[in-house]
Amino acid sequence: MPERISVAGGELASLDLFDGVETARLGPLTELLSSRDYGAGEVLLRQGERGTTFMIVLDGAVAIHRTLGAVVTDLGRAERGAILGELSAITGEPRRASVVAASPVRVAIGGRRSFDALLAIPGVIGQLRALAARRLAEIATTVPVDLGHEPAIVLRPILAHDHDQVAAAIRSQPQEWIYSRFFSGGMPSNAIVDYLTHVDYLRHFAWVVARAETLEGVAIGRYIRLREDPNTAEVAFGVRDDLRGSGLGTLLLGALAVAATYAEIDRFHAETLHENRAMQQVLKKAGAHWAFGDSGLMETTFAVADARSVIPDAVASALGAVAKEIVTGAGLAPRFPL
Ligand SMILES: CC(C)(COP(=O)(O)OP(=O)(O)OC[C@H]1O[C@@H](n2cnc3c(N)ncnc32)[C@H](O)[C@@H]1OP(=O)(O)O)[C@@H](O)C(=O)NCCC(=O)NCCS
Numbered sequence: 001m002p003e004r005i006s007v008a009g010g011e012l013a014s015l016d017l018f019d020g021v022e023t024a025r026l027g028p029l030t031e032l033l034s035s036r037d038y039g040a041g042e043v044l045l046r047q048g049e050r051g052t053t054f055m056i057v058l059d060g061a062v063a064i065h066r067t068l069g070a071v072v073t074d075l076g077r078a079e080r081g082a083i084l085g086e087l088s089a090i091t092g093e094p095r096r097a098s099v100v101a102a103s104p105v106r107v108a109i110g111g112r113r114s115f116d117a118l119l120a121i122p123g124v125i126g127q128l129r130a131l132a133a134r135r136l137a138e139i140a141t142t143v144p145v146d147l148g149h150e151p152a153i154v155l156r157p158i159l160a161h162d163h164d165q166v167a168a169a170i171r172s173q174p175q176e177w178i179y180s181r182f183f184s185g186g187m188p189s190n191a192i193v194d195y196l197t198h199v200d201y202l203r204h205f206a207w208v209v210a211r212a213e214t215l216e217g218v219a220i221g222r223y224i225r226l227r228e229d230p231n232t233a234e235v236a237f238g239v240r241d242d243l244r245g246s247g248l249g250t251l252l253l254g255a256l257a258v259a260a261t262y263a264e265i266d267r268f269h270a271e272t273l274h275e276n277r278a279m280q281q282v283l284k285k286a287g288a289h290w291a292f293g294d295s296g297l298m299e300t301t302f303a304v305a306d307a308r309s310v311i312p313d314a315v316a317s318a319l320g321a322v323a324k325e326i327v328t329g330a331g332l333a334p335r336f337p338l
Helices: 010-014 023-032 087-092 114-120 124-139 160-171 175-182 190-197 248-262 277-284 304-308 313-327
Strands: 036-040 043-045 054-059 061-067 070-079 098-101 104-110 143-146 153-157 204-211 217-226 229-239 268-270 299-304
Touching: 010 023, 023 114, 023 175, 054 087, 054 114, 070 098, 087 114, 087 124, 104 114, 124 313, 143 313, 153 248, 153 313, 160 190, 160 217, 175 229, 204 248, 204 313, 217 248, 229 248, 248 268, 248 277, 248 304, 248 313, 268 277, 268 304, 277 299, 299 304
Parallel strands: 229 268
Antiparallel strands: 036 104, 043 098, 054 104, 061 070, 061 098, 143 153, 153 204, 204 217, 217 229, 268 299
């Protein structure tokens, strides 16, 4: 056990995590935390170990990595203000990644009671829910899906580092494709590509279909909850031009429905051009009825449960195993709704 050295309230108040929180509100948490110093190269958290303590980095930087068989995946660095070990604190499950000091590091350490005190601080649950969803997406395994024809494919959640690949893929599509997808002729701005790739998995979720061999992305399907009705989400798809018509749109529709079910989304909404028969046909498989909307586009709203049935049960359950934790923020979302 680390030697108990108290953490000063002011030290926590200056962290971005507690931006806008009065120092007095941090009192109960501060009293329960202790601090500890680590030398560069020391292990703060070890993958596979059980433990419900969490840490807040007060100074220095740490490197996070995950090992699967012989493959070590670098999950980036975290610095002052970062929370570590929160997934085990939430779920009680073994650590899913290892954290090593990349420089001399000082952290605040807490256990279950401190974690409850942390969750009670205004604004923190939202940040933790988003952090848990992002970390789970980053470590998610790819799901192989056998559509019975080439190329062999896998599905995985979209990640922020897909940005450049997505921008390049859109740029290489024909004009008609870009118009069908974005209802405008020009290449979407960098800000829009950012929006499409930096998703929070709770309000906005996206699956990437990638070739199994090269892991090159070939299609994306996403849903975005409607602000005015969070149980309804708008869906959109993009399948690389040379692979259109090979069932990927249908697969993505079913895959989105699997994720949406865990996110308590009941209905999907979609809009498309009158001439986009392929899009209309894919959604008709889920019972969608299309009609002209006020915008001049074709619109439809249909049940997520019907969309779920367009893919085989075995595929749905494999996808569900990956999606469930992510779209619920490791279970924080249902306990503390958006
Ligand atoms: C729309 C899109 C996502 C559909 O994905 P996809 O992988 O091609 O779809 P699928 O292969 O699963 O299914 C396509 C269905 O449309 C049918 N279809 C294709 N073109 C058609 C047409 N001109 N008329 C009628 N049906 C058509 C296919 O026969 C197939 O139906 P089936 O399975 O009953 O035979 C894809 O074509 C695409 O990315 N288009 C460009 C971007 C876009 O339009 N996005 C949608 C707006 S958000």
